Amino acid sequence: MNSTAASTAGTERTPHRVGLLDRFLMQGGIVITFLVIAVVATALIEPRFLNRLNLINMMRNFSFLLIPSLAQMLVMTAGGFDLSVGAVVAIASVVTATVMLVGSGYFPDAGVLLILLSLAAVVGVGVLVGSVNAWLVASFSLSPFMVTLAMMSVLVGIALYFTQGIPIYGVTDTFVSGVGRGQLLGLPVVLWVALAVLAGCIVLQRFTALGRHIYAVGSDERSARLSGVRTGRTLMAAYVLAGVLAALTGFLMTSRLGAGHATIGTTLALETIAAAVIGGVSLRGGVGRAEHVALAALFLAVVANAMNLVQVDSKYQTLVLGAVLIVALAIERLLLRRRQA
Amino acid sequence: MLEVTGFTKAFQGVVALDNVDFSLERGEVHALLGENGAGKSTLINLIAGTFPWTEGSCRIGGRPVASLTPQAARENGIAAVFQEFSLVPDLTVLDNLFLGREQSGGFFLKRRQMRQAAVDLLDDLGFHVPLDEKVAFLSRAQKQMVEIAKALRTRPEVLILDEPTASLTDGEAEKLFSAMAVLKGRGVGIIYVSHRMAEIRKLSDRVTVLRGGKKIGTVATAEISDDDLIEMMVGRPVEQLFPKIEQKPGEVRLEVRNLTTADGSVIDASFVARAGEVVGLAGLVGCGRSELCRAVFGLEAVESGTIRLGDKVVERPSPPAMLAANLCYFPADRGSEGLAVMRPARENATMSALRLPSLAAGPVLKFWRENEVIRAPLTELALRPMAPERRVSAFSGGNQQKVMLARGLMKPFDVYLFDEPTVGIDVGAKADVYNLIKRLVEGGACVVVSTSELPELVNLASRIYVMHEGRVVAELGENERSEQQILSHYFGGKA
Numbered sequence: 001m002n003s004t005a006a007s008t009a010g011t012e013r014t015p016h017r018v019g020l021l022d023r024f025l026m027q028g029g030i031v032i033t034f035l036v037i038a039v040v041a042t043a044l045i046e047p048r049f050l051n052r053l054n055l056i057n058m059m060r061n062f063s064f065l066l067i068p069s070l071a072q073m074l075v076m077t078a079g080g081f082d083l084s085v086g087a088v089v090a091i092a093s094v095v096t097a098t099v100m101l102v103g104s105g106y107f108p109d110a111g112v113l114l115i116l117l118s119l120a121a122v123v124g125v126g127v128l129v130g131s132v133n134a135w136l137v138a139s140f141s142l143s144p145f146m147v148t149l150a151m152m153s154v155l156v157g158i159a160l161y162f163t164q165g166i167p168i169y170g171v172t173d174t175f176v177s178g179v180g181r182g183q184l185l186g187l188p189v190v191l192w193v194a195l196a197v198l199a200g201c202i203v204l205q206r207f208t209a210l211g212r213h214i215y216a217v218g219s220d221e222r223s224a225r226l227s228g229v230r231t232g233r234t235l236m237a238a239y240v241l242a243g244v245l246a247a248l249t250g251f252l253m254t255s256r257l258g259a260g261h262a263t264i265g266t267t268l269a270l271e272t273i274a275a276a277v278i279g280g281v282s283l284r285g286g287v288g289r290a291e292h293v294a295l296a297a298l299f300l301a302v303v304a305n306a307m308n309l310v311q312v313d314s315k316y317q318t319l320v321l322g323a324v325l326i327v328a329l330a331i332e333r334l335l336l337r338r339r340q341a
Numbered sequence: 342m343l344e345v346t347g348f349t350k351a352f353q354g355v356v357a358l359d360n361v362d363f364s365l366e367r368g369e370v371h372a373l374l375g376e377n378g379a380g381k382s383t384l385i386n387l388i389a390g391t392f393p394w395t396e397g398s399c400r401i402g403g404r405p406v407a408s409l410t411p412q413a414a415r416e417n418g419i420a421a422v423f424q425e426f427s428l429v430p431d432l433t434v435l436d437n438l439f440l441g442r443e444q445s446g447g448f449f450l451k452r453r454q455m456r457q458a459a460v461d462l463l464d465d466l467g468f469h470v471p472l473d474e475k476v477a478f479l480s481r482a483q484k485q486m487v488e489i490a491k492a493l494r495t496r497p498e499v500l501i502l503d504e505p506t507a508s509l510t511d512g513e514a515e516k517l518f519s520a521m522a523v524l525k526g527r528g529v530g531i532i533y534v535s536h537r538m539a540e541i542r543k544l545s546d547r548v549t550v551l552r553g554g555k556k557i558g559t560v561a562t563a564e565i566s567d568d569d570l571i572e573m574m575v576g577r578p579v580e581q582l583f584p585k586i587e588q589k590p591g592e593v594r595l596e597v598r599n600l601t602t603a604d605g606s607v608i609d610a611s612f613v614a615r616a617g618e619v620v621g622l623a624g625l626v627g628c629g630r631s632e633l634c635r636a637v638f639g640l641e642a643v644e645s646g647t648i649r650l651g652d653k654v655v656e657r658p659s660p661p662a663m664l665a666a667n668l669c670y671f672p673a674d675r676g677s678e679g680l681a682v683m684r685p686a687r688e689n690a691t692m693s694a695l696r697l698p699s700l701a702a703g704p705v706l707k708f709w710r711e712n713e714v715i716r717a718p719l720t721e722l723a724l725r726p727m728a729p730e731r732r733v734s735a736f737s738g739g740n741q742q743k744v745m746l747a748r749g750l751m752k753p754f755d756v757y758l759f760d761e762p763t764v765g766i767d768v769g770a771k772a773d774v775y776n777l778i779k780r781l782v783e784g785g786a787c788v789v790v791s792t793s794e795l796p797e798l799v800n801l802a803s804r805i806y807v808m809h810e811g812r813v814v815a816e817l818g819e820n821e822r823s824e825q826q827i828l829s830h831y832f833g834g835k836a
C-alpha cells in the first residue's frame with residue numbers, strides 16, 4: 001500500500017450515495033426553503049414588511065430569539081434540554097435592572113461602568129445556573145428535562161418574589177440608548193451581539209475539541225467516556241455556556257425594555273426548542289449546527305413579524321406558532337424519510 | 342510488562358471474577374478463553390479501567406498501579422477494542438479516530454494534520470473506510486475496523502482485542518492478523534479474546550482459560566490440543582459440537598421468487614425452504630443475506646418479487662403478519678433489534694406471545710401464567726443464571742441470545758429464520774443453539790440460517806444458497822457443500 005492508495009480510501013466505498021438534492025436537504029436546505037417562502041409570502045401580502053424600520057425591529061426580535069436558541073442548541077446537542085432558558089432570561093433582566101438601580105446611587109453618572117457591572121453580575125448568574133444544572137445532570141444522572149424544568153420553576157419563583165411582579169425601573173439611559181435602541185453601521189447593536197455569538201458557536205462546533213466533545217457526549221455518552229472524553233466537564237461547559245447566553249439575552253432585552261421584568265421569557269423554552277429542532281437539532285443529541293438554528297430562528301422571527309403586521313391577535317399567535325412548528329417538523333421528517341428510502 | 346494478581350470483582354455481591362492472576366509479556370499474544378459468563382469480559386474491562394477492581398493488585402511495566410480509569414489505562418499504554426464499540430454514531434470516522442485525543446494548537450483543532458495521520462494509520466493497517474462518513478452509516482465490519490484503528494492510534498504497549506473477528510470477513514481478518522504480527526514485532530503485548538479455536542491456535546503464544554469467574558489454567562498454545570482446551574473451558578469432555586440432524590425434506594414451506602428490495606441490497610433473489618430441513622444462506626458480510634431475511638420478515642421494503650408461505654402468497658409482509666403466518670425471525674443484532682435490554686428476561690421472552698391464548702384473556706394478560714409459560718423454553722435453552730426477573734442487559738451475550746430465542750418457542754412456528762444465530766457467543770451456548778435447531782427441524786419445522794460461520798453451514802444445512810452483491814449466485818446440494826466450494830462462490834465466481 002502506498003499513500004496514493006490511502007488518499008483514495010477516503011472517497012471510495014461510500015455505503016449510500018448522496019445526490020445533489022439530498023445534500024441540499026441535509027445541509028439545511030429545508031430551513032432555507034421555509035425561510036424563503038415565509039419572506040416572499042410576507043412581502044407579497046404586506047409590503048410594509050420590507051420597510052426599513054420594520055426590518056430593524058424584526059432583526060432585534062430575531063436577535064432576542066437567536067441567542068437563547070443557540071444556548072438551547074448547545075445543551076441539546078450535548079444530549080440534554082434546557083427548559084430554564086426563559087427563566088434565566090427573566091432573572092437576568094431583574095438582576096440587570098437591580099444592579100443599575102442600586103449602583104446609580106453610588107455612581108450616578110457612570111453609565112458605562114454600570115452597564116459593565118450589571119453585565120458581570122448577569123454572567124455570574126448564567127454561570128451559576130448553568131453549573132448547577134450540569135452538576136445535577138452529570139453527578140446524579142438526573143434527567144435534564146426534569147432538572148431544568150425544576151430550575152425554571154425555582155428561578156421564576158425567585159424573580160417574582162423579589163420583584164412582587166412589578167417592573168424595576170431606573171435602568172441607566174446610556175444602556176437603553178446605546179445598547180437597546182443603539183445602532184452600529186445601520187444595524188441594531190443587539191443584532192451585532194447575536195451575530196458575534198453565532199460566529200462563536202460556529203467556531204466552537206467546527207474548529208475546537210470542546211465542540212467535538214459536545215457532539216460526542218450527546219451522541220453516545222458511554223462511547224465518549226470510553227474514548228477518554230471528560231464527559232462531566234463537557235456537559236458542564238455546554239450548560240454553563242447556555243446559562244451565560246440566556247443571561248446575556250435577559251441583559252439585552254432589559255436594554256430594549258428599559259426596565260427589569262420578572263415576566264419576560266416565559267415562552268422561550270418552547271420557542272428555542274422549536275428553533276433548534278426546525279434547524280435540525282436532534283432531540284436525542286449529537287446532531288445540530290449553529291448556522292441552521294440561526295436560519296430557523298430567523299424563519300420564526302419572520303413569521304412572528306408577519307403576524308404582527310397583519311394584526312393577528314396575540315392570543316392566536318401562539319396557536320400559529322404551535323401549528324407552524326408541527327407542520328415544519330412533519331415536512332422535514334417526510335423529506336428526510338424519502339431520502340433514506 | 343503487565344501483571345495482575347488476585348484480581349477479584351464483585352457486582353452487587355455477585356462475584357464475577359475470583360482471585361485471577363494474569364500476566365502479559367512484551368511481544369506476546371495471550372489468548373483468553375472461556376464460556377460466556379466465565380469472566381473474560383470482566384477481566385479485560387478491569388485491565389482497561391472501565392470499572393475498578395474489588396481486590397487484587399496490578400503492575401504495569403514493573404510499577405504498581407493502585408487503580409485504573411479509562412484515561413489512566415490509556416496513559417499507561419493500554420488500549421482496548423471491545424465488542425461493544427466506543428464509537429460515536431453522529432461523528433465522522435475521522436472525528437472518531439481522534440475523539441478524546443484531538444490534536445490542537447491552542448484552542449483550534451489541527452484538522453489537516455489529523456486527516457493525514459488518519460490516512461497513514463488506515464493505510465498502515467490496510468483498512469478501507471471512508472473518513473468523512475458518519476459512523477452511523479458504516480457496516481458492522483467497517484465499524485470494527487475503525488475501532489481497531491482508533492485503539493492503535495495511541496501506539497499502545499498493551500492491546501486488548503475482544504472478539505475482533507466476529508464481524509470481519511476472512512480477508513479483513515487476515516489484514517487484522519498481519520497488523521497484529523507487525524505490532525507483535527514492535528513489542529506490543531496483545532490480549533486476544535476469541536471463541537474461534539483456529540484463530541487462537543494460529544495467533545497466540547499462551548492461553549489462559551477461565552470458567553465461572555475462576556482461572557482454570559495458563560498453558561503454552563503449542564503444547565495443548567484443541568480438545569483439551571475445550572475440555573478446560575467447558576469442564577467436561579466435548580461431545581461433537583454439531584449434533585447430527587436427521588433431515589427429511591418435505592413440502593415447501595417458504596418460497597421466495599425474484600425478490601428485489603427497494604434499496605437494492607437484494608436483487609432478484611430466489612430460494613425455497615422445505616419442512617424438515619435446514620437451508621443455509623452464505624456469503625460475505627454485506628452480500629445481502631441479512632437483508633433477504635429482513636425482507637421476508639417485512640423489515641425491508643420490497644420492490645418486486647413474491648414471498649410464498651405454505652400455499653399462500655404474502656402480499657404485504659410485515660412482522661405481525663409474518664408472525665401470525667407462523668414465520669419467526671431472529672435478528673442478528675440482538676441488542677438493538679431483538680431485545681428490550683432494560684426489561685426482565687421474562688417480559689422479553691413473552692414479548693411477541695402476549696396475544697396467544699396461553700397468555701391472553703381478552704385485553705387482560707394472564708400474568709400469573711407467565712412464569713409457567715416461559716419455564717420450559719428457558720430450561721430447554723439452559724439460561725444461565727436461570728433468573729427470568731433479571732434485566733436482559735445483566736446477562737452475558739450467549740444468554741441474551743437464549744432469551745431472544747426463547748421467544749420463538751412460545752408457540753410452534755412453521756418457519757424459523759436465524760440471522761447470525763451464534764455471533765459473539767461462546768462454544769457452550771453455540772451447542773445449545775445447534776441443539777435447538779436440531780429439535781426444531783426434527784419436529785418438522787423449516788429452518789433458514791444466514792451465517793458467516795462456514796462450519797455451521799457445512800454441518801447444519803442440507804442445502805446452501807451463496808449470495809454475492811445482493812444476488813443468489815449458487816445453490817449447493819448435499820454433496821457439494823464443503824467449505825472450499827462455498828468459498829469459491831463468495832466473490833461471485835462461477836466455480
